Amino acid sequence: MDRRWIPGNDFTLLENGEEFFPRVFAAIANARREVIVETFILFEDKVGLQLQQALIAAARRGAQVDVTIDDWGSPDLSAHFLDALRAAGVRIHSFNPGPRPFGLRPHLLRRMHRKIVVVDREVAYVGGINYSADHLADFGPEAKQDYAVEIHGPLVTEIHRFCHAALAEGLRHQREKRQWWRWRKQWRAAAEQQPHVGSADAMFVVRDNRRHMDDIERHYRIAIRAAKKRIVIANAYFFPGYRFIRELRRAARRGVDVRLILQGEPDMAFVKTAASMLYHHLLRAGVRIYEYCERPLHGKVAVMDDEWCTVGSSNLDPMSLLFNLEANVIIRDRAFTQTLSANLDKLMRKACNEITVQSLGELKGWALVKNFLAYHFTRHYARWATWLPRHVPRLLPAAPGQGKPLAPGFAMLKEKA
Template structure:
């Protein structure tokens, strides 16, 4: 029997109501409605915020909340949200919205590639009673009317005691980012001024759940550990839908072992990728997985952007973490891990419908490029998965910095990141 070096971080919190939200059509109306009804506090973190029709709707909701006295904090990533106009930021600031930018620009004399170690979380907490966690950004390409390039994605709406844990985490992240500002005026409130989350939120449902995060200090592989533990424990079925699939060798090993012991292991991956390299890299692992009995389905309707999984009839996870080197070894991520039969059933119904109606199953006999250079590429890709977690640890670490988005002051830095989606 294989044992984990240490148990995964996190604690199960009982009594939550958790609902799956699919695509922008389900997600945006719920978030905007909850912000419209907020009376005390809105905290929002996102990798991408664009000034399109979705971004404008969010802007209007945040401004209206702040003007009626709600405390509003918004954190965006400086690489993922590069194109916000001065007017957009000014209106937020004048209403009282505090916009924080995660590592907005290059570091003179301390060079660090801008695409590495990003703030990739997508979290909303409203009044300490409702939270949203998932993979959906604030951009109109999460709506189906965007066309063939619209993304397929998921998030969850949470009510119950877990919300207090998520709120505490968001407060801590804001305080941590403020502490590491260098040469910046300390403008954000101190820990003593934080609005304390309610200690005993009433039970709202029957789901046990926990927030699991990935960072570059204390929680470097917590999300991956929860995946591996669920895969190792599965006896009937595993379904993973993940946009950017190139996991480390340990996770690949668990998937292959599960399939060989008779578990129905299904991967839903990109068939119409938003970046061609994503499918190329992932497909190099296909032979190793298919030979072990893992079933692979390519979602061909639109680009897949989801990061969800389920195991057997209780366990599930939804969040921001892909199963690739960036998410598993570099980025700041957040997933909710759920133990609930009703939620598992609802998620499985959506995944099953996706596989039946919008996916193409990949067969081993179809992989004709398994000789010559194709065989070499597959071999190299498989062995790269054994090494990249170690290589990632060699890259420079840094303390995450949050800077205030003072209108005009951050425009050069944001413009430097232009084009990153």
């Protein structure tokens, strides 16, 4: 993909399922020709059933509907759920299907983690929100805090092309290959660029295991180096590379107001222990750290100065930066950046506890050794696992109940969606 700024876009910030799901379902309800959905998690709950009905209605109206799920993130869809989609003409694809020896997934650390929707090549959605009821406030205390964007303008064409290429590459082994390429060729012929509808320049940036292995992290580092006044990063899982940490420390030391909004209650106590080492390291350089405590933080967003921001699916941890297939949009627009910045400021004021060196206490003795080991294991375990097969996209029709019950340690990874 050509990494360049595309002008003339309009973005709407969508916070949590209450804002995201109605906009997506309404767009699908108005679809005339095509719906493409990629998601890590699709559960058969009230949200998943709403999505199912919207997709079935679109397919029955004659739209081509393709849904791609990760077979580990969405393992337990019933035959009834899938058959209803197929009967209407929806094509539902499973990323990394295959046998599970001893109940384990060989490509456990290679996941399709993107969350993308494109409707009629006219509107797109990118963010971190899955199709599950735990993105709604009425789920209770465990409801997730998260973000997505609705996109209009020329960037939609770029996202649409990417989704077509991903489907074509993933489906290359299927019998329907010839039909797929004929359909894709028709869309290419009609794929003139969308007109300019707004003032935002934007890029669609992905991470894969072939050509774009570090694009998302690299764009973060470029923006951090360029920041002059302010950096706010809200991320559910924050264990980036050493170069990333070094750029944050340098920014804080040259006078930039650097703030991190991180999870107050991580999924595992081990992560909290590792974070203590990271906290001391950053706080001593002048970085301010806030723990979000109102509900589980699931967002992956950032703002830098007055015009640069990003929203997407990528955490800033080894899983997202080294293994998962991810997608972010990077936006250069003063009005939208101010909207997201105001949202994060409100989060810090009303729902976060600021962490200080005094509140952490001094690291010494066994606590220092324990935190040191935990931090560096968390940072390095992904690189130690690079001997695992590198996951090239491969899609097959989704099968019901293709997942197996997960051991407790692996179940935690599924929550990092």
